Amino acid sequence: MGIIVANLFITLDGVYQAPGGREEDPAGGFEFGGWQAPVSDDDAGAAISAEIERMDALLLGRATYDIFSAYWPHQSGDIADTLNRVPKFVVSNSLRDPGWAGTTVLPDAPAAGRLRDDYQQVHMFGSGVLIRSLLSAGVLDRLHLWLYPVALGQGKRLFDDGAAPTTFRLAEPARSFPKGAVSLVYEPAGGVQTQEMAET
Numbered sequence: 001m002g003i004i005v006a007n008l009f010i011t012l013d014g015v016y017q018a019p020g021g022r023e024e025d026p027a028g029g030f031e032f033g034g035w036q037a038p039v040s041d042d043d044a045g046a047a048i049s050a051e052i053e054r055m056d057a058l059l060l061g062r063a064t065y066d067i068f069s070a071y072w073p074h075q076s077g078d079i080a081d082t083l084n085r086v087p088k089f090v091v092s093n094s095l096r097d098p099g100w101a102g103t104t105v106l107p108d109a110p111a112a113g114r115l116r117d118d119y120q121q122v123h124m125f126g127s128g129v130l131i132r133s134l135l136s137a138g139v140l141d142r143l144h145l146w147l148y149p150v151a152l153g154q155g156k157r158l159f160d161d162g163a164a165p166t167t168f169r170l171a172e173p174a175r176s177f178p179k180g181a182v183s184l185v186y187e188p189a190g191g192v193q194t195q196e197m198a199e200t
Helices: 042-054 062-074 078-085 109-117 128-137
Strands: 003-011 057-061 088-091 103-106 121-125 142-148 168-170 182-188
Touching (some): 003 042, 003 109, 042 078, 042 121, 042 142, 057 062, 057 109, 109 121
Parallel strands (some): 057 088, 057 121
Antiparallel strands (some): 142 182, 168 182
């Protein structure tokens, strides 16, 4: 059985909205689109590219799919070639005719979980709402946070009110990059337990 890996570019205050550009996702009057590039570097970029090369299928939520499908089919190079080549899956109740070649529409998180029967590494990017749905359904195997040294004070956050309480364990050693970004790979490890510190 394969795994589903969610890759998320995220700020210190948990914002994942529009890391790539000003027009990527201006929902809610978001003012900081394109926050990732100034705090990225060649080493971080190479690590992200290596992660993309591992995938044999791409899974996205609807909003991220719309962003990707408007951009990547018109690009070339290693990342674009991989994204355009691999089978793509989008979880949506409203999309009927996806325009990006090789795309299949899935109805819900459990259906996305079944991709592990056919693929070794199903990777996600962005798609915070879908990440929360996969966690709730128990079908997300790894959460790869690319944490950047910036706090925005506004924007879409991965874990907002109503997120499923979850404990995670570090699955790989943390890796840092020259401009301060950190790669953190976690696996879900069950619910949240509580205990008084004096009892440890």
